[in-house]
Amino acid sequence: MQLIFLSGGSGKRLWPLSNNARSKQFLPLLETEDGKMESMVQRVVRQSKEAQLDAQITFATNAAQRDSIINQLGTEVDIVAEPERRDTFPAIALAASYLHFVKKCDDCETVVVMPSDPYTELGYFETIKKMAREVEKNTADLVLMGITPTYPSEKYGYIVPKPANSDVRPVARFTEKPTVALAQELLKEGALWNGGVFAFKVGYIMNIVRQYIQASSFEETYSRYSDFPKISFDYEVAEKANSVAVVPYCGKWKDLGTWNTLTEELGRHAIGNVLMGDANENTHVINEMDVPVFCNGLKDVVVAASPDGILVCAKEKSETIKKYVDNLSLRPMYEERRWGTYKVLSDIEYQPTERALTKTITLKAGKNISYQLHHHRDEVWTVVDGKGVFVLDGEQRQIQRGDVCVIRKEHLHAIKAETELTFIEVQLGNPLIEEDIERFDYKW
Numbered sequence: 001m002q003l004i005f006l007s008g009g010s011g012k013r014l015w016p017l018s019n020n021a022r023s024k025q026f027l028p029l030l031e032t033e034d035g036k037m038e039s040m041v042q043r044v045v046r047q048s049k050e051a052q053l054d055a056q057i058t059f060a061t062n063a064a065q066r067d068s069i070i071n072q073l074g075t076e077v078d079i080v081a082e083p084e085r086r087d088t089f090p091a092i093a094l095a096a097s098y099l100h101f102v103k104k105c106d107d108c109e110t111v112v113v114m115p116s117d118p119y120t121e122l123g124y125f126e127t128i129k130k131m132a133r134e135v136e137k138n139t140a141d142l143v144l145m146g147i148t149p150t151y152p153s154e155k156y157g158y159i160v161p162k163p164a165n166s167d168v169r170p171v172a173r174f175t176e177k178p179t180v181a182l183a184q185e186l187l188k189e190g191a192l193w194n195g196g197v198f199a200f201k202v203g204y205i206m207n208i209v210r211q212y213i214q215a216s217s218f219e220e221t222y223s224r225y226s227d228f229p230k231i232s233f234d235y236e237v238a239e240k241a242n243s244v245a246v247v248p249y250c251g252k253w254k255d256l257g258t259w260n261t262l263t264e265e266l267g268r269h270a271i272g273n274v275l276m277g278d279a280n281e282n283t284h285v286i287n288e289m290d291v292p293v294f295c296n297g298l299k300d301v302v303v304a305a306s307p308d309g310i311l312v313c314a315k316e317k318s319e320t321i322k323k324y325v326d327n328l329s330l331r332p333m334y335e336e337r338r339w340g341t342y343k344v345l346s347d348i349e350y351q352p353t354e355r356a357l358t359k360t361i362t363l364k365a366g367k368n369i370s371y372q373l374h375h376h377r378d379e380v381w382t383v384v385d386g387k388g389v390f391v392l393d394g395e396q397r398q399i400q401r402g403d404v405c406v407i408r409k410e411h412l413h414a415i416k417a418e419t420e421l422t423f424i425e426v427q428l429g430n431p432l433i434e435e436d437i438e439r440f441d442y443k444w
Contacts, residue, residue, distance in 0.1 A: 001132050002105060002202070003048065003055035004095050005077075005116040006088060007041065007065055012322040013257050016309035017286065019332040024257065025117040026068045026336065029286065031267035040117040040256065042072055051125035056103075059116065060095035070338040078103075083225050089236040090228035092198075093212075094221065096205040101218035107203030110135045113233070114145075114197040119265055123251035131199040131247050134168050140245035142238060143199040144171070146192025148250035152183035155255075157194040157234065159246050160186065171244045174234065192248055198233065208237060259284075259302040259311075259318035272305075282315070288334070307333030307343055339367035340417075345424075347432070357427040363388070368416035371442030374409050377429030381405040386421035390414075391442065414442055 009023040018024045025040040032038055038046070045057065058078040059069050066081045080095045092113055099105040110132045118124065131143045146159045157176045161169035174194070175186060212228050215221040229236065238244060256262040263284040270276050272287035277296025287293045288306040295303055302318060304311040309328070313321065333344040345358040363369065363386075371391065381390075387400045391414040392407065399405065399415075407413045409429065415421070 001053070001055040002099055002103075002109060002111045003053065003057050004092065004111060004113045005041075005044070005057065005059045006091060006113060006196075007059050007061040007069065007116040008085070008088075008091070009117075012325045013319075014259060014262065014304075015321055015325040015328075016306045016311055017288065017304055019308055019334075021064050021332040021335045022068060023065060024262075026065075026072060029262070029266060029271065030119075037271075039072055040119070041069065044116060044118065044120075045073060045077070047120070047122060048125055051122045051129075053125055053128065055112070058095055058098065058103075060091045060113075067338045068336040071336040071340070083222065086225065086228060086230045088233040089231050090225060092233050093205065093209045093228055094225060096202065097209060097215070097218050097221040099202055100206050101215075101221070105202045107201060107206065109202045110199060111202055111205065112197065112199045115195075117256065118195070119252070119254040119256050121252045124249060124253065127247055127249040127251075128197065128199070130168075131197070134245065134247065135199045135201060139168055140170070141200060141204050141243040142241045142245075143168075144238065144244065144246045145195040145197035146246040146248050147195040147253050148248055149183075149187055149191070149193050152180050152187055153193070154178060154180050154183060158183070158186050158191040159194050160189055160191045161246050168245050168247055171246050174239050176234075192246060194234065195249065195253065196234075198238065205237075259304070259313065259321070260315040263302055263315065307345075339369060340364045342425075353430050354428070355430050355432050357432045359425045359427075360384075361423055361425055363415070363417035363421045365417050365420050368444065369414055370439045371412055371414040372437050372439045373412050374407075374429075374436050375438070376409065376436045377427045377432055378409055379407040379413075379428070380426045381407070381415070382424045382426075384422050384424060386417060386419045388415055388417045388419075388421045389444075391416075412440060416444055 007025060014024045017027050028037045028039045030038050030043055058080060060080050061069060062085055063081045066079055069079055080098045082091050082094055112128055112132060127145055131145060134143045144159060154177055159174060160172045162172045178186060213221055213224050254261060256265060266284055270285050273292045274285045274287050275292055275294045279297045280295055281299040283295060283298040283301045285293055285295050285303040293305055300315050302313055302315055335342055340363045342359050342361045345360060347357045349355050383399050383401055383403045385401055389396055390399045390405050393412050
């Protein structure tokens with residue numbers, strides 16, 4: 001069985017911890033049984049293995065999230081990054097093409113597509129196993145998971161099944177995000193929330209892919225990605241399917257998409273450099289900065305601090321954050337990369353034509369930054385911890401704590417960590433943008 005995790009999102013609803021480069025599923029805020037912290041992505045992958053799903057995992061994502069996935073999951077999963085954001089149908093179509101052309105999956109092999117961020121339990125994955133079995137038995141071309149509703153929500157789409165004597169029911173129709181009044185009527189009909197989990201065979205989805213792109217390779221499909229319509233999988237496939245069934249799931253399931261819902265599942269009221277007074281009630285504080293945060297006398301409040309900003313918000317108002325954050329145009333101040341992480345410490349304009357951007361960068365042991373040059377900036381690197389190898393115009397030298405590396409514009413340079421390596425980078429010039437980079441091959 002092949003398991004495709006969908007990983008997308010703009011990272012606005014959990015600002016300031018999430019941003020355009022760091023969506024909610026990568027925030028390490030969930031506590032494991034042994035007291036360690038993990039992200040939603042790490043949790044759902046761990047659960048799929050604990051449930052013995054026996055599936056090969058592929059992430060369908062965008063280029064901005066590729067490094068975060070590698071940083072958190074290593075090389076144990078395959079990644080298909082879309083060249084541009086075009087909704088869930090194109091993303092799934094591209095991932096299916098990868099399975100067909102690159103992984104050489106047989107047309108009869110079962111594929112399950114699911115979100116990368118549900119907060120759920122192991123029974124969820126038992127339902128996925130059941131969905132896969134129904135596909136293998138040819139019960140339907142497309143099998144969906146239906147979440148048993150706990151209230152008449154207007155936030156979710158609904159699947160209305162036909163009457164049946166089995167848990168596996170043919171689908172009568174779909175209703176997308178109804179009013180509360182209509183949702184109440186749907187619940188009386190036995191409607192289920194659409195959990196965004198789909199099971200089908202490789203050949204089934206490839207027949208749909210060929211309606212838009214007739215290709216002989218994954219590379220050709222990738223190059224013609226814009227030929228796919230910008231539409232959701234639900235609208236393009238599920239609601240048009242002639243043979244579709246639903247399997248109910250009635251266990252724990254939650255979308256941790258707002259601070260209000262997320263804090264309900266946090267094992268700690270304070271995470272990071274936080275000092276809590278003795279008069280707080282139902283208040284959660286998350287601090288990713290080095291400076292301390294002190295809270296006292298707060299009730300039903302969430303406080304979140306990161307290099308991107310500081311949030312102080314009543315929990316009941318947390319769903320409105322996105323419309324305000326959309327007006328902020330600041331660059332992400334913290335990012336995960338395949339080689340480690342970086343955090344922006346300051347970004348200052350000294351003259352109309354001169355800027356200084358300061359970062360702290362941490363490389364994992366054995367990882368390296370690519371051999372590169374910049375056209376608009378000089379850089380000064382000061383090593384503050386660890387050991388590694390620095391390359392400047394092809395010449396290597398060992399570096400360690402206290403060493404300084406000066407890199408002028410138009411000069412090739414790279415760095416590799418022998419142990420975990422942290423250095424302070426000061427960029428001098430204008431413009432100071434991520435796009436000012438030209439990469440070259442280098443053999444270490």
